[in-house]
Amino acid sequence: MRSRADSSLAERKRQLVADELRDAALMLLATKGFDVVTVDDIVAAAGMSRRTFFRYFASKEDVVVRFLADMSVDVITELAARPPAEPPSVALRHALWVPLAACNDHPEHSERARVVVRLILDTPALHARWLESQIQWRAELATELASRCGLDPHTDPYPRMAAGMALLALDTVLQQWQPGDDEQRLTELTDRAFAVVAPALDAPTTSPDAG
Amino acid sequence: MRSRADSSLAERKRQLVADELRDAALMLLATKGFDVVTVDDIVAAAGMSRRTFFRYFASKEDVVVRFLADMSVDVITELAARPPAEPPSVALRHALWVPLAACNDHPEHSERARVVVRLILDTPALHARWLESQIQWRAELATELASRCGLDPHTDPYPRMAAGMALLALDTVLQQWQPGDDEQRLTELTDRAFAVVAPALDAPTTSPDAG
DNA sequence: GCAACTGGTGACACCGAGTGTCAAGGAATA
DNA sequence: TATTCCTTGACACTCGGTGTCACCAGTTGC
Numbered sequence: 039m040r041s042r043a044d045s046s047l048a049e050r051k052r053q054l055v056a057d058e059l060r061d062a063a064l065m066l067l068a069t070k071g072f073d074v075v076t077v078d079d080i081v082a083a084a085g086m087s088r089r090t091f092f093r094y095f096a097s098k099e100d101v102v103v104r105f106l107a108d109m110s111v112d113v114i115t116e117l118a119a120r121p122p123a124e125p126p127s128v129a130l131r132h133a134l135w136v137p138l139a140a141c142n143d144h145p146e147h148s149e150r151a152r153v154v155v156r157l158i159l160d161t162p163a164l165h166a167r168w169l170e171s172q173i174q175w176r177a178e179l180a181t182e183l184a185s186r187c188g189l190d191p192h193t194d195p196y197p198r199m200a201a202g203m204a205l206l207a208l209d210t211v212l213q214q215w216q217p218g219d220d221e222q223r224l225t226e227l228t229d230r231a232f233a234v235v236a237p238a239l240d241a242p243t244t245s246p247d248a249g
Numbered sequence: 250m251r252s253r254a255d256s257s258l259a260e261r262k263r264q265l266v267a268d269e270l271r272d273a274a275l276m277l278l279a280t281k282g283f284d285v286v287t288v289d290d291i292v293a294a295a296g297m298s299r300r301t302f303f304r305y306f307a308s309k310e311d312v313v314v315r316f317l318a319d320m321s322v323d324v325i326t327e328l329a330a331r332p333p334a335e336p337p338s339v340a341l342r343h344a345l346w347v348p349l350a351a352c353n354d355h356p357e358h359s360e361r362a363r364v365v366v367r368l369i370l371d372t373p374a375l376h377a378r379w380l381e382s383q384i385q386w387r388a389e390l391a392t393e394l395a396s397r398c399g400l401d402p403h404t405d406p407y408p409r410m411a412a413g414m415a416l417l418a419l420d421t422v423l424q425q426w427q428p429g430d431d432e433q434r435l436t437e438l439t440d441r442a443f444a445v446v447a448p449a450l451d452a453p454t455t456s457p458d459a460g
Numbered sequence: 461g462c463a464a465c466t467g468g469t470g471a472c473a474c475c476g477a478g479t480g481t482c483a484a485g486g487a488a489t490a
Numbered sequence: 491t492a493t494t495c496c497t498t499g500a501c502a503c504t505c506g507g508t509g510t511c512a513c514c515a516g517t518t519g520c
Contacts, residue, residue, distance in 0.1 A: 048487095048496075055497095076476065087499045092478060162381055169384075170377035195421050199445045202417040209413070210406050234410045238449035259467075266468090287505065298470045303507065 056094045059084050063101040068153045072102075072161040099167045105154050107171040109137035110178065117182050126183065127236035130204040133179075135228060138211070142221040155212050172209075176201045200239050207231035267305045270295050274312040279364045283313075283372040310378045316365050318382040320348035325389050333397060338447035340397070341390075341415040346439060349422070353432040366423050383420075387412045411450050418442035 062084035066075045077098055081091050095101045117133035124132075141148040158164040179201035184191040191197045210231045211224070219227075273295035277286045288309055292299050306312045328344035335343075352359040369375040390412035395402040402408045421442045422435070430438075 051497090077478090078476085089479090089500075090498065093497085096478090098477070165384065166377035166381035169380035170373055173376065173380075195425070195442050196445055198424075199417055199421055199442065202420070203414060203446070203449070206410055206413040206417065210410055213409075214406070231406050231410065234407055234452075235414070235449050237452040238414070238446050241445075241448040263468085288507090289505085300471080300508090301469065304468085307507090309506070 052094075055086070055090070059086065059091060059094055060101055063095075063098075064105075064150065064154060067102060068157050072098075072157065072164060099164055102154060102158060102164055103167045103171055105151070106137075106158070106168060107174075109140075110171075110175045112136045112140075113175065114178050114182055117179065117186075122186060125240045126187070126200055127232055127239040129186070130179075130183075130200070130239065131207075131228065131232045134204055134208050138224055138228065139221075142224065152215055152217065155215060159213060172205050176205055179204065203235040203239060204232075207235055263305075266297070266301070270297065270302055270305055271312055274306075274309075275316075275361065275365065278313060279368050283309075283368065283375060310375055313365060313369060313375055314378045314382055316362070317348075317369065317379060318385075320351075321382075321386045321389065323347045323351070324386065325393055328390065328393050328397075336451045337394065337398070337411055338443055338450040341394075341411070341450065342418075342439065342443045344390075345415055345419050349435055349439065350432075353435065363426055363428065366426060370424060383416050387416055390415065414446040414450060415443075418446055 059080070063080045066080055066083060077088060077091055080098075080101075081088050084091075095104070113133045113136055116136045117129060120129035120132055141151045158168050176198065180191055180197040183189075183200050184194075184197040187197070189197055207228070208231075211227045214227050215224070270291070274291045277291055277294060288299060288302055291309075291312075292302050295302075306315070324344045324347055327347045328340060331340035331343055352362045369379050387409065391402050391408040394400075394411055395405075395408040398408070400408055418439070419442075422438045425438050426435070
């Protein structure tokens with residue numbers, strides 16, 4: 039009986055197919071543009087059937103956006119792991135740095151990540167989906183922040199807005215991400231972006247009786 | 250020769266058709282949900298052809314989102330009209346209040362506006378489009394802010410992020426907008442949201458030599 | 461009054477995204 | 491070897507969105 043090993047094998051096979059599909063898709067989409075490449079083109083390049091594509095990805099947009107959306111768990115985990123005494127601006131800066139650091143750790147992946155970011159920012163449909171996935175991040179970050187600060191996320195706007203400001207900083211960094219930027223430059227951009235929102239993130243909480 | 254009057258007549262006829270389509274669409278979408286209502290349902294209710302719908306609206310999403318997106322010009326105009334000495338948080342708060350005030354001025358429209366906002370926030374595809382249209386707002390607000398503050402929007406992240414924070418405040422207000430809220434309540438929500446971001450909006454500019 | 465022109469409309473065909481269904485194949489199990 | 495489970499491909503279908511063409515109304519020019 040090796041049912042666990044079997045499931046692992048099946049899992050790896052699935053992962054292999056998903057990777058093949060994703061690689062073919064990203065290559066075509068990034069080089070030719072999102073709108074002109076059809077799903078038929080992608081599956082032809084990957085040597086699979088059209089139906090299989092939609093078994094692995096919910097939509098054409100999903101292939102691209104999942105790349106960034108998957109980072110959310112790491113970010114939340116990191117935020118939860120930051121020392122409670124740390125001011126919100128510092129904790130959030132470290133949490134959102136995690137995916138950026140992951141890019142830098144794998145230079146061969148970094149290039150593709152940057153290309154995907156460019157593709158998303160330049161394609162309205164993808165940009166919209168990316169922002170939509172940020173809504174989920176924001177809710178999760180807000181929940182974590184609320185428990186950190188002992189606030190009620192339903193009555194106090196701070197947690198949600200603090201999360202929104204952190205994601206705004208991330209967005210700003212990504213939009214300024216240029217080809218050839220090294221880790222040094224990325225750190226710089228991140229620091230500057232968080233410096234802008236820090237006064238609001240670390241401000242003493244507004245008196246709740248005002249609202 | 251009354252070519253101007255003619256064009257005005259044609260214009261009004263077009264407006265009439267567009268209104269008919271929009272009303273039928275909003276009623277169906279708001280009551281039954283965005284996904285279950287097809288364009289065929291809408292044009293059947295409006296008594297027009299499917300093709301005509303797409304001559305007036307770029308997409309099914311467009312009917313709903315245009316409602317909010319059209320407000321952007323008023324906001325930018327108001328921001329440009331605010332006294333230059335006014336701190337950014339105050340100027341932005343007044344600018345973004347314009348569309349909210351417009352809702353309050355027409356109670357019969359206010360109800361529909363709230364329903365549309367609810368529909369957008371509750372429908373992922375619409376929420377994504379709404380955020381996408383906010384990108385345009387943000388760019389325009391950033392340009393206006395940059396000229397107000399004498400900053401270069403390309404090198405300094407402040408204008409873009411300040412605009413983003415203002416829109417974040419608007420988003421927060423809309424999400425907390427409940428049935429039965431009067432102008433008083435809306436003012437309250439707006440004040441609280443802007444109070445959160447104000448420390449960052451009005452902070453002394455970061456030294457540009459840091460980046 | 462009649463012909464040409466214009467702009468809006470409906471009908472139709474078409475494409476691409478996405479889904480439901482079913483039969484076939486391949487690997488693990490009894 | 492027979493059975494079961496999972497994946498896949500093939501096919502048909504819905505729906506959003508577009509291009510095209512013929513039709514009709516109101517206008518312009520003779």
